[in-house]
Structure formats: C-alpha cells, structure tokens
Amino acid sequence: MTDEGQGSVAATSGLARRLCALALLAASGGLLASACASNESSLFVRMRMAPTEDCTVACGPSEEFWTEDAVDAAYTGSHTATLLVGNQIVQRGDPDVLRTETSRVQLYEAEVRVADLAGNPVTDGYVVPVTGLVDPGTSGDAGYNCTQVLLIDGATMDSLRRQSAELGGGDIEVVATVVVRGRTLGGQEVETAEWSYPVRVCFGCSRxxxxxxxxxxxxxxxxxxxxxxxxxxxxxxxxxxxxxxxxxxxxxxxxxxxxx
Structure with a gap:
C-alpha cells in the first residue's frame, strides 16, 4: 500500500484514542478504562516458519523455524515470509448458555519497516494486507496460526539491489520490523508488539x-x-x-x- 494507507491507519488510531478518552470522562467505573488500554501481549508474532523440502510450511510452535533470511535481488523483486502468530485472549464461548466464541482474531494487515543495522530506514514503511484466523488459547497456552507477510516490497528491494551492486554484489544486512493487526470476532482491535527479523540481500551472488x-x-x-x-x-x-x-x-x- 501507499503512504495514504499509512496515513489512514494513523488517523484511525488517533480517532480511536480520542473516542476512548471521551468515553473515560463519561464513565464512572474503571472497567471501561481497561477496555481502552493498549495491550500488545494479546496478539504476538512468535517466529518465521521454515519451509520444508518442497517449500511448503507447517504451522505450529513446535515446527522448524529460521532466524534469518538471505535473498538475491537479481532473481527476486520482493520477499515474503510465513510468520507464526499467537493469540492469548481468553476464551469466551460457552455452549451451555449459547454464547458464541468472540476471542478468535481475524488478521487483516501488517505494517512493515525496513532499516539498516544502524536503524536508518531503507525506504518508507508500508502497510500490506494479510489473512488468517487465530483461535484463542486453551489451558494457558496460546492459539496459533500462520500468515504471509511481505517483508521486503518492490521499492525496498530496488534500493537494496542498487546498494549491493555498488559493493560488487556483496551483502546488505537489514532488519524488517513487523506489526500485525487483527480484529476479534467480538469487534475488538488488537495488534502485536514490533517483531524484528534480519535479512541479508545481495545482487548476483547466487550460482x-x-x-x-x-x-x-x-x-x-x-x-x-x-x-x-x-x-x-x-x-x-x-x-x-x-x-x-x-x-x-x-x-x-x-x-x-x-x-x-
């Protein structure tokens, strides 16, 4: 997405904060205050899943994962990875009283920033759509599901390609920082804390x-x-x-x- 998308996200967040503040002024109890508070522990990114030999991915906290990626910008125009997302919101469904489960989280977007090791941005950040439904946890354990996130978009890859070419094709080390957003089936907005992942980008270094x-x-x-x-x-x-x-x-x- 473009900068307009990021602006709309920021505007939406600002409006939500203002509405929440007004609601707090009007409310006499403390329950509403806890509902308006930001909670980045409810939803979280756990790891980048490792593909199998046939390049498929198995989702789950016990499956294999990677700690960094390496891509050649001569042969890829962008880079996507499969992330494991966890949901720690308490279950609320109860079949005995016909109460539906509202704590499942529908993922809908991810905000991504790519910076060098010194923290300098490579290009402007971007927001991309994602998908996935994450069940609530059970018995103290989080529920999990995977979602694909564009870690390096086309504009960022172009910039890194040029930088690597200037170094004779050598590695450019960057860190992709991701925030995944979702919405519970009960209508509550949730998002993860920032999750960072290293990627090495070269130009023409592959055989x-x-x-x-x-x-x-x-x-x-x-x-x-x-x-x-x-x-x-x-x-x-x-x-x-x-x-x-x-x-x-x-x-x-x-x-x-x-x-x-």
Missing part, C-alpha cells in the same frame, strides 16, 4: 547455470532443450542455484539487464 547449448536459455521449445536436466530450485528466503531457462536469457544477460 546461475547456463544451458548447453546456450540457445536453450532463451527458448526450451526444441526437443534437445526439453531433455536437459532441471536445476534444483531453492525456497524463498534461501540462495540457491538459478536456471537460465527461468530467466529467458543467459545468466550474464540477465545481470546486465539491470544496468547496474
């Missing part, structure tokens, strides 16, 4: 494989090209071998096409 004959890079229509072995791909967040047939040109031609 790229040209076919033999080289003409197959541009077109795989001939029988000779179709019989060539496939290059094993890597999952998003990893640097692996690249196949020129996925690029539609030779590896060197693809790198030159950026004009960096």
């Amino acid at each position: 790229c494989v040209d076919t033999a004959p080289l003409s197959c890079c541009e077109s795989s229509a001939s029988e000779e090209c179709q019989e060539l072995d496939e290059i094993e791909r890597s999952c998003s967040g990893q640097r692996g071998a690249r196949d020129c047939r996925d690029l539609g040109q030779s590896c060197a031609g693809h790198i030159r096409s950026f004009g960096l």
Whole structure:
C-alpha cells in the first residue's frame, strides 16, 4: 500500500484514542478504562516458519523455524515470509448458555519497516494486507496460526539491489520490523508488539547455470532443450542455484539487464 494507507491507519488510531478518552470522562467505573488500554501481549508474532523440502510450511510452535533470511535481488523483486502468530485472549464461548466464541482474531494487515543495522530506514514503511484466523488459547497456552507477510516490497528491494551492486554484489544486512493487526470476532482491535527479523540481500551472488547449448536459455521449445536436466530450485528466503531457462536469457544477460 501507499503512504495514504499509512496515513489512514494513523488517523484511525488517533480517532480511536480520542473516542476512548471521551468515553473515560463519561464513565464512572474503571472497567471501561481497561477496555481502552493498549495491550500488545494479546496478539504476538512468535517466529518465521521454515519451509520444508518442497517449500511448503507447517504451522505450529513446535515446527522448524529460521532466524534469518538471505535473498538475491537479481532473481527476486520482493520477499515474503510465513510468520507464526499467537493469540492469548481468553476464551469466551460457552455452549451451555449459547454464547458464541468472540476471542478468535481475524488478521487483516501488517505494517512493515525496513532499516539498516544502524536503524536508518531503507525506504518508507508500508502497510500490506494479510489473512488468517487465530483461535484463542486453551489451558494457558496460546492459539496459533500462520500468515504471509511481505517483508521486503518492490521499492525496498530496488534500493537494496542498487546498494549491493555498488559493493560488487556483496551483502546488505537489514532488519524488517513487523506489526500485525487483527480484529476479534467480538469487534475488538488488537495488534502485536514490533517483531524484528534480519535479512541479508545481495545482487548476483547466487550460482546461475547456463544451458548447453546456450540457445536453450532463451527458448526450451526444441526437443534437445526439453531433455536437459532441471536445476534444483531453492525456497524463498534461501540462495540457491538459478536456471537460465527461468530467466529467458543467459545468466550474464540477465545481470546486465539491470544496468547496474
């Protein structure tokens, strides 16, 4: 989303605070005060899930996770990761009195900022839509579900690509900071505390494989090209071998096409 989206989020938050303040002045009890208070512990980001060998993801606090990502900006225009989100809101449903469960949280957006290791922003932050329904916890344990978040958008990746090219393709280390927002089925707005995750971005540092004959890079229509072995791909967040047939040109031609 654009800066207009961020402005609308800020305006909405400001309005909510003003309405809450007016409600507090009008209320005589302390119950409303606790309802208006910000609580970043109800919803939280736990970790970045690790994809399996076939690049699928299993969601759950006991599944494998990563502590950093590494991407090559020569072969990806943006970068998305699957995050595990937890919900600690107390269950309220009760079938004995026909009370529906209102503590499930429907995730709807994430706000992302990308900065260097010194905290300097790479580009403006952005807000992106997300999806996922997170159940409330049981017996003191949080409920969990996964959501995909755009950690590095196109504009940010362009900036990092240029920076890496100026360093001869070397790593640019950044930190993506994420706030995930949701709404309970009872209408309560909730959001996570800031969650930060490191990503290393290079330009052209991955191994790229040209076919033999080289003409197959541009077109795989001939029988000779179709019989060539496939290059094993890597999952998003990893640097692996690249196949020129996925690029539609030779590896060197693809790198030159950026004009960096």
